[in-house]
Amino acid sequence: GAVVSQHPSWVICKSGTSVKIECRSLDFQATTMFWYRQFPKQSLMLMATSNEGSKATYEQGVEKDKFLINHASLTLSTLTVTSAHPEDSSFYICSARGNDEQYFGPGTRLTVT
Amino acid sequence: DAKTTQPPSMDCAEGRAANLPCNHSTISGNEYVYWYRQIHSQGPQYIIHGLKNNETNEMASLIITEDRKSSTLILPHATLRDTAVYYCIVRAADPGGSEKLVFGKGTKLTVNP
Numbered sequence: 001g002a003v004v005s006q007h008p009s010w011v012i013c014k015s016g017t018s019v020k021i022e023c024r025s026l027d028f029q030a031t032t033m034f035w036y037r038q039f040p041k042q043s044l045m046l047m048a049t050s051n052e053g054s055k056a057t058y059e060q061g062v063e064k065d066k067f068l069i070n071h072a073s074l075t076l077s078t079l080t081v082t083s084a085h086p087e088d089s090s091f092y093i094c095s096a097r098g099n100d101e102q103y104f105g106p107g108t109r110l111t112v113t
Numbered sequence: 114d115a116k117t118t119q120p121p122s123m124d125c126a127e128g129r130a131a132n133l134p135c136n137h138s139t140i141s142g143n144e145y146v147y148w149y150r151q152i153h154s155q156g157p158q159y160i161i162h163g164l165k166n167n168e169t170n171e172m173a174s175l176i177i178t179e180d181r182k183s184s185t186l187i188l189p190h191a192t193l194r195d196t197a198v199y200y201c202i203v204r205a206a207d208p209g210g211s212e213k214l215v216f217g218k219g220t221k222l223t224v225n226p
Contacts, residue, residue, distance in 0.1 A: 004156075034213065043200070044157070044216040093156050095214070102214055104149075104156035 002028045004096050006105035013084055013112055021079045021108045023094030029074035030096035035067075038091040038107075050077055084112040116140065117201045122221040125195075131188040133220050135201030138182040144205050146177060147214065148186045150197040157200065157216075160186065191224045198222070 003026040013019050023033060031052050036044040048064075050056040050071040058064045068080040077096075081088055093107045118136040125131040137146060145164050149157040161168055161175045163184075168175045174187040188195055200219040205212050 006156075036216075043218050044151075046213055046215060049213060091154070095156075101159060103159065106156045107154070109154075 002026075002096075002098055002101070002103045004094065004103045004105040006092075006094055006108050008108060009106065010109040011111070013110070015085055015112055016083055018080055018082045019084055019110060021081075021092055021094075021110075023077045023079070023096065023105055025075045025096040025098060025103070028096075028098035030077075030098045031074060032097040033071055033077040034095040034097070034102070035069060035077075035079050036093045036095065038093060044093060047079075081110065084110070086112045088112050116144075116203045116215075117217050119199075119201055119217065119220045121218065122223070124223050124225060125188075125191045127193060127224055127226050128190055131191040131195065131222060131224070133186040133188075133199050133201075133222065134183065135186070136183045137201070137203050140181050140203050141205065144203045146175065146181075146184050147202045147204055148173070148175065149200045149202065149214075149216075150195075151200070151219070152194075152197045160199075191222075193224050193226060196222060196224045 005024045007022045033050050035047045038044045046059050047062045048056045048058045050069045052071050052074050056069040071077040089112045091107050094105045145162050147162040148160040151157045161173050163175045177184045198219040198221050200216050
């Protein structure tokens with residue numbers, strides 16, 4: 001199946017700093033990418049949908065100024081968590097739509113201290 | 114909100130078939146049934162999907178009732194590595210690629226030796 005990578009796989013940062021997470025589709029072009037967040041023992045929650053070259057569409061309750069999404073090319077989307085706080089600690093998972101299917105990355109574990 | 118209902122947990126003996134049910138009584142005519150699974154601390158993995166006919170691939174079989182209000186995912190010979198949370202999701206076909214996958218709580222399948 002198609003491969004989606006994320007970098008970094010885990011990151012620890014201090015409160016108030018910003019963290020960027022990259023999502024790449026390695027062997028296909030993804031016109032649409034999705035960002036999810038998952039807290040411990042909970043299901044995945046969709047944060048936003050991004051289309052290449054246009055602004056992301058955020059789900060209700062997700063702060064667009066805090067979670068900046070850039071989808072500059074057909075193989076790369078980035079999520080920047082700005083001014084991170086401990087409550088932003090979570091597992092962030094990206095997904096890319098290609099070949100009529102949706103493929104998920106391995107996730108990024110963010111811990112804010 | 115998720116449009117599916119699944120039991121929160123199930124157990125299965127190694128080597129036996131695992132049958133995971135899903136109710137989707139409000140499914141629309143253009144919505145597919147998708148199954149994904151998530152092994153601990155990893156991104157979701159695509160398993161199978163179908164519209165109204167039964168489907169089979171190298172991982173599993175999908176049985177959809179004639180009225181399409183429920184389905185069953187069958188892992189024919191479960192192994193310990195099949196221990197995961199299994200998500201049943203309904204989603205409309207979308208050639209534009211922006212249709213969202215909304216995750217419910219899933220079924221935690223534990224395969225016992």
